[in-house]
């Protein structure tokens with residue numbers, strides 16, 4: 001079997017790259033072994049404002065310009081709804097924060113997103129004495145729904161191998177590479193934190209940033225926006241809410257922990273006063289890079305191998321643009337910006 005590409009990993013990165021290939025009539029197969037699940041558990045929020053300091057997310061407007069039409073087109077193609085508009089309301093903790101909000105609103109970057117007023121809290125089940133700052137034109141991708149639909153799409157075309165990609169089975173020829181019975185020009189590794197097991201790219205400086213989330217049922221809470229405080233409270237419908245997320249820089253396991261749950265509960269109880277029931281807990285590892293930028297490019301010796309990784313905490317916004325950049329690099333020799341190129345670590 002001959003294909004133009006093999007993709008290893010079907011999270012947000014692998015999906016975005018597969019779409020590049022489909023849209024450019026390239027042949028490919030995808031390997032996916034369910035060893036990582038950052039994309040499956042992610043909150044899926046896209047938002048160009050850093051909610052801690054009211055500063056711009058790096059490259060956000062460019063990324064959104066590509067990401068929004070990308071997801072819209074994919075919804076149409078898969079005939080599945082997964083992109084949902086969702087306003088964000090950031091709880092203020094002081095008058096100083098309210099003042100910082102108004103200063104940020106004056107900057108042209110934020111004009112389409114930040115509302116220059118204080119929204120008063122009218123919900124007696126929420127502690128928000130200083131009110132909220134509201135961000136609009138934001139949303140969330142239900143990545144689990146999207147990925148499930150995409151897997152089905154690939155399965156129907158017989159392009160998905162539900163198995164571990166075994167690095168030991170690679171055999172290099174001049175400009176090609178063989179993997180078992182497949183000969184290809186390029187292998188693009190989109191393994192998220194799984195890249196640590198890849199002998200060709202294991203030295204990229206990825207830090208594990210494990211995140212845990214709870215799903216709760218809270219019939220009295222009645223919030224229809226994404227509330228951001230020390231944790232976020234994301235409405236899922238039918239009185240269910242996702243609560244997240246923790247950051248743990250040392251735990252490399254995928255399992256939810258008691259410690260993660262207790263941290264989220266302690267923070268949540270400071271924000272809401274109503275009763276709730278925990279119905280689920282999930283965990284995943286964000287593939288985060290030391291300098292907080294993605295990692296794209298070819299292996300320094302085996303030019304048939306490439307990496308698309310380091311999407312960190314913002315895979316939803318980053319993946320479509322990064323996949324496009326890498327595709328243009330591999331197919332048209334377009335240079336990759338130094339800031340995101342793997343060569344910055346060589």
Ligand SMILES: Cc1cc2nc3c(=O)[nH]c(=O)nc-3n(C[C@H](O)[C@H](O)[C@H](O)COP(=O)(O)OP(=O)(O)OC[C@H]3O[C@@H](n4cnc5c(N)ncnc54)[C@H](O)[C@@H]3O)c2cc1C
Pocket residue numbers: 008009010011012013014031032033034035036037038039040041042043044045046163164165166190191192193194195210211212213244245246283284285286287308309310311312313314315316317
């Ligand atoms: C708790 C939490 C909340 C988050 N919230 C948000 C959010 O609100 N917004 C946002 O934009 N981002 C969010 N993120 C970050 C986002 O999830 C990541 O940026 C993104 O999922 C990374 O995608 P990826 O495809 O690079 O990696 P992954 O999702 O980890 O995908 C890698 C895939 O490769 C597969 N794989 C690995 N090795 C092999 C192998 N040898 N053979 C076959 N398959 C292999 C894995 O099984 C996996 O499916 C969150 C992450 C977490 C953990």
